[in-house]
Amino acid sequence: MRLSRYFLPTLKETPAEAQIVSHRLMLRAGLMRQHAAGIYTWLPLGFAVLKRIEQIVREEQNRAGAQELLMSTIQSADLWRESGRYDDYGKEMLRIRDRHERDLLYGPTNEEVITDVFRGCVRSYKDLPLNLYHIQWKFRDEVRPRFGVMRGREFLMKDAYSFDLDLDSARHSYNQMFVAYLRTFARLGLKAIPLRAETGPIGGDLSHEFIVLADTGESEVECHGALLEKAVPEGVDYDGDLQPVVDAWTGLYAAADEMRDAAAADALGDTLVRARGIEVGHIFHLGKKYSEAMGATVTGPDGEPVTVTMGCYGIGVSRLVGAIIEASHDEHGIIWPASVAPFHVGLINLKTGDAATDAACATLYERLGPDRVLYDDRDERAGAKFADMDLIGLPWQVIVGPKGLAKGVVELKDRASGAREEVSTESALARLVG
Amino acid sequence: MRLSRYFLPTLKETPAEAQIVSHRLMLRAGLMRQHAAGIYTWLPLGFAVLKRIEQIVREEQNRAGAQELLMSTIQSADLWRESGRYDDYGKEMLRIRDRHERDLLYGPTNEEVITDVFRGCVRSYKDLPLNLYHIQWKFRDEVRPRFGVMRGREFLMKDAYSFDLDLDSARHSYNQMFVAYLRTFARLGLKAIPLRAETGPIGGDLSHEFIVLADTGESEVECHGALLEKAVPEGVDYDGDLQPVVDAWTGLYAAADEMRDAAAADALGDTLVRARGIEVGHIFHLGKKYSEAMGATVTGPDGEPVTVTMGCYGIGVSRLVGAIIEASHDEHGIIWPASVAPFHVGLINLKTGDAATDAACATLYERLGPDRVLYDDRDERAGAKFADMDLIGLPWQVIVGPKGLAKGVVELKDRASGAREEVSTESALARLVG
Numbered sequence: 001m002r003l004s005r006y007f008l009p010t011l012k013e014t015p016a017e018a019q020i021v022s023h024r025l026m027l028r029a030g031l032m033r034q035h036a037a038g039i040y041t042w043l044p045l046g047f048a049v050l051k052r053i054e055q056i057v058r059e060e061q062n063r064a065g066a067q068e069l070l071m072s073t074i075q076s077a078d079l080w081r082e083s084g085r086y087d088d089y090g091k092e093m094l095r096i097r098d099r100h101e102r103d104l105l106y107g108p109t110n111e112e113v114i115t116d117v118f119r120g121c122v123r124s125y126k127d128l129p130l131n132l133y134h135i136q137w138k139f140r141d142e143v144r145p146r147f148g149v150m151r152g153r154e155f156l157m158k159d160a161y162s163f164d165l166d167l168d169s170a171r172h173s174y175n176q177m178f179v180a181y182l183r184t185f186a187r188l189g190l191k192a193i194p195l196r197a198e199t200g201p202i203g204g205d206l207s208h209e210f211i212v213l214a215d216t217g218e219s220e221v222e223c224h225g226a227l228l229e230k231a232v233p234e235g236v237d238y239d240g241d242l243q244p245v246v247d248a249w250t251g252l253y254a255a256a257d258e259m260r261d262a263a264a265a266d267a268l269g270d271t272l273v274r275a276r277g278i279e280v281g282h283i284f285h286l287g288k289k290y291s292e293a294m295g296a297t298v299t300g301p302d303g304e305p306v307t308v309t310m311g312c313y314g315i316g317v318s319r320l321v322g323a324i325i326e327a328s329h330d331e332h333g334i335i336w337p338a339s340v341a342p343f344h345v346g347l348i349n350l351k352t353g354d355a356a357t358d359a360a361c362a363t364l365y366e367r368l369g370p371d372r373v374l375y376d377d378r379d380e381r382a383g384a385k386f387a388d389m390d391l392i393g394l395p396w397q398v399i400v401g402p403k404g405l406a407k408g409v410v411e412l413k414d415r416a417s418g419a420r421e422e423v424s425t426e427s428a429l430a431r432l433v434g
Numbered sequence: 435m436r437l438s439r440y441f442l443p444t445l446k447e448t449p450a451e452a453q454i455v456s457h458r459l460m461l462r463a464g465l466m467r468q469h470a471a472g473i474y475t476w477l478p479l480g481f482a483v484l485k486r487i488e489q490i491v492r493e494e495q496n497r498a499g500a501q502e503l504l505m506s507t508i509q510s511a512d513l514w515r516e517s518g519r520y521d522d523y524g525k526e527m528l529r530i531r532d533r534h535e536r537d538l539l540y541g542p543t544n545e546e547v548i549t550d551v552f553r554g555c556v557r558s559y560k561d562l563p564l565n566l567y568h569i570q571w572k573f574r575d576e577v578r579p580r581f582g583v584m585r586g587r588e589f590l591m592k593d594a595y596s597f598d599l600d601l602d603s604a605r606h607s608y609n610q611m612f613v614a615y616l617r618t619f620a621r622l623g624l625k626a627i628p629l630r631a632e633t634g635p636i637g638g639d640l641s642h643e644f645i646v647l648a649d650t651g652e653s654e655v656e657c658h659g660a661l662l663e664k665a666v667p668e669g670v671d672y673d674g675d676l677q678p679v680v681d682a683w684t685g686l687y688a689a690a691d692e693m694r695d696a697a698a699a700d701a702l703g704d705t706l707v708r709a710r711g712i713e714v715g716h717i718f719h720l721g722k723k724y725s726e727a728m729g730a731t732v733t734g735p736d737g738e739p740v741t742v743t744m745g746c747y748g749i750g751v752s753r754l755v756g757a758i759i760e761a762s763h764d765e766h767g768i769i770w771p772a773s774v775a776p777f778h779v780g781l782i783n784l785k786t787g788d789a790a791t792d793a794a795c796a797t798l799y800e801r802l803g804p805d806r807v808l809y810d811d812r813d814e815r816a817g818a819k820f821a822d823m824d825l826i827g828l829p830w831q832v833i834v835g836p837k838g839l840a841k842g843v844v845e846l847k848d849r850a851s852g853a854r855e856e857v858s859t860e861s862a863l864a865r866l867v868g
Contacts, residue, residue, distance in 0.1 A: 009555035
């Protein structure tokens with residue numbers, strides 16, 4: 001993409017309303033603009049990142065055996081009356097009345113709708129286990145939306161729901177999501193750790209939050225240092241026994257907030273790490289809370305009806321854009337992990353209008369691939385081009401000017417390390433196209 | 435995908451509430467379920483089709499130079515007060531009040547929001563022309579939602595908005611979308627024709643509806659027969675002059691409803707075709723209606739402010755799922771065009787449990803590619819498998835049974851023509867993997 005044609009309204013000034021670094025950088029780098037309190041328009045650069053994150057989440061959900069569908073944003077209030085949550089949910093639920101005076105709401109989550117889909121479609125234990133997910137916009141009417149996409153009102157979430165015949169099977173479904181989450185966050189370039197979380201009235205040990213470590217994180221976590229070095233499983237057989245993987249991750253102490261255990265922390269001595277983190281996912285065993293209230297049963301092997309056991313599994317997709325920036329930036333701007341970068345390379349023309357430089361850039365642009373390159377062909381000062389390219393944080397920069405070309409070289413810059421080297425055009429291509 | 439694991443709740447009975455064939459088939463083939471009046475859950479098979487359509491629309495928008503972003507579903511009422519449409523829009527607008535008693539609405543369209551984004555981000559004529567689009571859910575509170583996704587309340591739409599300095603440039607932006615629409619519908623396997631549409635108070639000739647021809651279509655159209663045979667342009671240079679292409683398509687008589695011209699129709703004699711059709715797209719020159727009301731100006735070449743000229747361009751993405759079915763089905767079910775088919779091949783195992791048949795199917799499944807094949811490995815009667823596979827309408831079926839295998843053949847069936855032939859496994863693979 002040529003920057004002269006790209007809709008990328010960066011800001012020179014730091015917007016006063018933005019209190020945290022990801023919010024500031026998302027506005028400054030032209031990723032999004034606020035539409036109303038806690039509601040954003042995703043501009044092309046931010047949208048591209050959002051889509052890349054979504055696609056990685058999708059691939060890992062599919063790999064783990066979950067199936068994608070799509071539930072509507074607007075839901076019927078009647079289902080929430082069935083589950084008993086319509087009155088309980090409080091003011092965060094955006095309640096709506098349609099032209100026929102029927103009560104609707106903008107879904108803040110989807111347990112009721114998916115349970116209704118399940119009971120309408122599934123009859124036999126032979127159709128279990130089943131894990132259904134969607135990636136859809138949600139709305140929670142936060143009393144004080146803030147921190148940009150980290151605590152917005154309209155936000156994109158992946159939520160999966162598992163249905164099983166019994167607790168053993170439900171635990172396997174839970175473990176599948178646990179492992180899929182480890183892999184998802186690793187592919188996003190994040191260091192994420194699972195923390196045991198409150199299970200509420202359902203009890204048991206099947207509730208984990210996934211926390212991305214970032215110095216600017218919202219909450220303090222403490223954990224065994226070895227957790228930070230653990231390798232994420234590859235080539236997983238999701239039909240096989242995943243318990244050993246889950247045990248290896250949950251066997252090491254890790255906690256935040258109300259789950260802290262002073263004795264366990266003290267016992268770790270020097271291996272205890274305290275850090276800050278951002279919650280980006282939560283997996284949760286639901287038991288029969290919704291299936292009982294809403295009559296989600298199947299015919300069991302013996303012909304008798306069985307109320308199914310459920311789990312729910314969320315990932316904050318739009319929140320992840322902010323979380324990645326919190327975890328990966330410097331004083332110059334964003335540093336995108338390669339897997340989510342909106343473009344792989346930023347190509348900087350130091351002298352737009354100079355025939356030789358334009359020609360060299362045009363060749364690089366074509367050979368690197370216009371979809372993978374953002375080519376700064378604007379008639380701007382070099383300093384402004386450098387600052388903008390650092391701000392938007394593409395993994396690689398190729399800097400092309402008349403002086404270098406006279407020597408037969410271009411400059412290759414690694415955004416993360418800041419390392420620059422002069423290389424021939426061909427060797428830049430070899431490095432970047434691979 | 436193995437059908438034994440796939441969430442595909444087909445229906446044997448035709449649902450009574452479904453009045454048109456696409457609605458009936460979408461329910462029967464397990465593409466979607468109704469959640470509330472005019473609001474649907476897209477099940478995995480329907481979701482896959484929706485995503486394929488969306489991707490083709492996206493590719494052709496990008497090719498024509500439009501840039502994708504994403505506006506929220508929930509909009510501020512204040513912007514609609516600025517444009518004057520908040521009070522005019524009537525009961526189809528879903529109006530919402532949040533916890534702080536601020537007026538919001540679920541966007542039925544996005545002229546106000548995009549104009550607000552534009553005026554907040556663009557300062558100079560040098561940033562024009564600009565065409566921004568998104569693919570987002572909309573809500574229109576239809577008084578009587580019906581016909582399934584053809585007239586739903588929550589629906590997915592691609593809407594693009596162009597911004598130009600003057601009318602000549604705006605006409606070029608319009609022509610870009612005109613040509614992109616021709617290409618989009620052709621890639622979707624549809625015969626679509628552009629019809630001149632009402633321009634309302636803005637006047638001029640820059641308003642066209644795109645109608646998909648289907649015997650079961652909602653409205654009657656008449657046109658010059660040559661329009662039905664016209665080749666859609668390939669290898670288009672969207673920066674070049676597109677007027678000759680547009681003229682070639684608009685120079686032939688075509689009209690529906692209030693735009694009919696009895697004299698023009700009579701003059702065509704035998705070359706006049708009458709057919710039924712479904713509206714799937716609409717492109718429209720907006721002039722300065724929104725830019726004037728909302729102050730969307732740029733600094734012109736002479737330093738003076740210029741109010742920009744706009745256009746808007748819609749495609750009903752979720753509606754297209756229904757329109758494609760209306761245009762392409764038979765008494766047995768859906769016939770998906772290859773470009774939007776959820777799977778390319780349906781693999782039917784005639785004797786699940788028979789070792790040789792299972793092994794042959796497993797090999798075909800792997801070599802055809804599990805993402806491209808729906809493998810009916812269920813323990814069901816052959817007749818039920820045939821009926822289900824015809825119902826869901828994948829382009830090809832490969833039918834594998836012990837008798838054929840003993841002769842060294844499988845059966846290859848073309849869903850559209852119904853033609854069947856016995857071929858060797860290798861030649862089936864050669865045909866289907868290509």
